[in-house]
Amino acid sequence: MSEPPFVVQGIDHIVLNEPELASWFASRGVGVIDPAARYGAEGQGRSFYIEDPDGNRIEVKGARER
Template sequence: MNAPPFRLLRLDHVVLRVRDLAAMRAFYCGVLGCTVERDRPELGLLQLRAGESLIDLVPVDGKLGRQGGAAPGAEGRNVDHLCLRVDPFDREALAAHLEAAGARLGEFGERYGADGMGPSQYLLDPEGNTVELKGPPTSPVNSGAAPATGSAA
């Protein structure tokens, strides 16, 4: 298999589907020291700053949360997706590499992450988990720009 046309930098963000947003916010902010980065109640999305990364909290009964099915438990998943920051982000080279490896590509778009808005490619791992590969920012952190339609981040 060929080497990928990018290198992994770090975990950009993780998206947790939650039943009790207030309790989760209190835990991540009050206990672990996260701070609120962006609050998007119209989407059902609360983004918390965790050092260089983000933890996104998505209530299961919100617009984005309903897309994941049942609440976390035997019939539903808790983690929506994981996002890896990559460099460089050459969309054509990235897609060619992933397709040659047999990966199932998902939606491409501009999405908000730990560094701000930037290019992102969704794909599925062999077990059906969603992975997001995120490129460098095209606009700065906390720009207030809306994420791509149907995207949690």
């Protein structure tokens, strides 16, 4: 069997509903940090940050604004 043309090292993007997810985190006591509209690869879109137990900051970004 031949090797695949690429190797997946991990996941860096998943798609979720940003406003609902922010509410879900907040309802469980997870701090929602700096919610704002930000420019990204596909244009302007809402995002916020959370921190994992080790203090690593994770960006949660919604779809681009239309």
